[in-house]
Amino acid sequence: MELLTNQILAGLATGAIYACMALAVVMIYQAINHLNFAQGEMAMFSTFIAWQLMQWGLGFWGAFALTLVISFIGGVALERLLFNPLTNAPVLVHVAGFIALFAILNSVAGLTWDFTIKQFPSPFGSTGFLGSQLISKHQAGIIGVAFAMLSLLYGFFRFTRIGLALRAAASQPESARLVGIDTRWMVALGWGMASAIGAIAGVLIAPVVFLEPNMMGGVLLYSFAAAVLGGLSSPFGSVLGGFIVGVFENLVSTYVPGVGTELKLPIALALIVTVLVIRPSGLLGRVVVKRV
Amino acid sequence: MSAIEETLGQTVAAVEVRKSSMPTVARLVLLLGLLVIPLGVSDFVVFQVTTVLIYAIAILALNLLTGASGQFSLGQSAFYAVGAYTAAIMMEVYGVNYALTLPAAGVICFLFGFLFGLPALRLSGVYLALATFALAVAMPQIPKLAVLEPWTGGVHGLVVNKPEAPFDLPLSQDAWLYYFTLSVAVVIYWLCANLLRSRTGRAMLAVRDNEIAASALGVDLSLYKTLAFGTSAAFTGVAGALGAIVVQFVAPDSFTFQLSIAIFVGMIVGGVGWLPGSLVGAVFIVFVPNLAEGISKGLSGAVFGVILFAVIFALPHGARQIADWIAKRLPR
Amino acid sequence: MTLLAVDGLRAYYGQVQALQGISFALEEGTVTALLGANGAGKTTTLRAICNMVRSTGRIEFDGKPLAGISTESVVRLGIAHVPQGRGTFSAMTVEENLQLGAISRKDTKSIGRDIERMYEHFPVLKRRHTQQAGTLSGGEQQMLAVARALMLRPRLMLLDEPSFGLAPLIVRDLFAILRKVNLEEKVAILVVEQNAQLALEIAQKAYVIETGSIVMSGSAKEIATNEDIRKSYLGY
Incomplete structure (x- = not known):
């Protein structure tokens, strides 16, 4: 029983990481x-910027705040410079663009900061949370941040005019323009926000997985899974999905014989596909009425 | 741009996709070119060009799926792996002739694709992408399983013997394999082009253009989607089998998700739905990484990314755009 | 006073010229109908006003030229466009749709009051205000589209085939409301209709378009009573 509790708690802690990244997704x-597909690499790059700022002598929170600003601007710039010109290109071409961006960011980070792993400090400390052995302060901190970001985003999309405009521009761009929304800037804004959220996720993940150019590979896969599982239209669903994936991943590798670290991901993904076959819009996603 | 203009644009694109192959003259010239390539170059170059042809088959198979039925798979590396292992195991464990492994790989991959497609194709868009992606990620782990090791060789993989040219033909092993691969590629190209023109192909195109309307016309959606998926898997499997024979080696890590990405990039560069583009895409994914490495070793990834961006900026519809441009200027 | 002046408007889809240089004017607070058969260029005219198709010629709104500004900027000047297909944000609730109608307005304080007023005009929307808009019936969606357009507090509303696909009884209701809205909200309306009889009932002025040119214009009464025009162009 104690093993089970332990594994669930550990799963929630990893799940919180996936949840943060899934929010960005x-x-x-x-x-x-x-x-x-380049979201993970963008987060990794932001984390390196934070690390570099700290190397130059900034305190953690100073570096963190500055990184958020840089990441936001960087995200907007990427959209304006690279993806806005592709607006009218076929959908799959965008995917190729993401792959190209992935290759560029990974390679540039590798050349600038090399591939050796680096320690990254935790703002919360690494001792046990409330004297508990089960979960560290950093892990508790990640869970807290995941929920804080979720509430902020929820409020942003539900209650602010700009959040509403953003949703409108994403779902029906043509109609959005007919109510006077400048859809091109909305897309850039979305990129900026996703980039900043990714930076938060990266900074939280780095103390756990250590900082290096390939740190986000595995995390991003689980985050996609989490986001899709929870429903891509629902920030709340993505966080829930993150926790489910984290816990499930841990339980499977502990209790199912023959499943080592290598089969963990395929099995987690298989579960998700099964869920999707039953509930195609994810656990909390909305079903949108489809017309001819 | 307005919605109507966009719709028009898409319709035009759709019409162009139907014109998915090339005029006969162009075809003959290309074939002639491909026939003379191995004359007078080193075996290594011949080997590289053979690799290009094999990737071209894999890209063609994805093109058939995406271009014809509008589905999008990230799991092509899995079918490629199944094909490669089928060939390797048949040749090395059971001593079957290499030429016979190709149809076997095709049939096995068709069944595999069909069976995987039955549940997975209830999903669409990003969800299907995720399901196929799961397949691609899971596949390299399967040959490593202890139960299968006697056949697959586990992590170490299997070494495959290179076949000799038959009938005492005066050809090196590499040159023979090139011509062998070329003939398989030509047959598969011919099959794909005809498939698109057939009744089945038209049904697939209808599914791609408008699922709801196609189902209202009595097209059995899931059957055609699954058929397209199975056929694509079969051709990818044949490419995988050829790959195993030509590279003389199969191991789990040769078939990671990276391979699916490469095949996908090849399709984009060649032009989605334009079958001859598969060859252009294959040239791109075989030679551009080398080129990038030549320009800067440390930044080869970045150089590759920049080149890819340059290509999709200049040619969002891939090599098809160049072909259309030339076709417009040729005298009729 | 002239609110909208269109002069020598030509519009193109790719190589195809859809409007052959049409001119018309619309007075403040009035209802004008654009009539004609399918494919005559009525929808294109509306889309050209909002710069949604490539066009040449002069379009002036309240004395200001609209050439070269983006669709969203045209809308912000006070031109609300209800397109064919209604432009409903189908995944959002009815109330969110109404808020989106007012999204470009600066006077955010009075939006809540305007939503209440829309609920008075269209009681059915109040009953469904938390419902996903895509699940409304065709008639309800058309009401929502008109309400959403009014949330902009426009000076001009462009209506593209408001009766399209609706049952006759619902169409009656809708046009009654449009007349009321025109009088109470002081909104000028440019309405494109195939159902000419209906449009002429609420319009003061009408233009008949055929294959991209205006072939007839006059007061709604003249057009409605002219037997020849009715038979040859309007088909009733």
């Missing part, structure tokens, strides 16, 4: 209706 999906 959903954010950009809301803005552009695409899964951004």
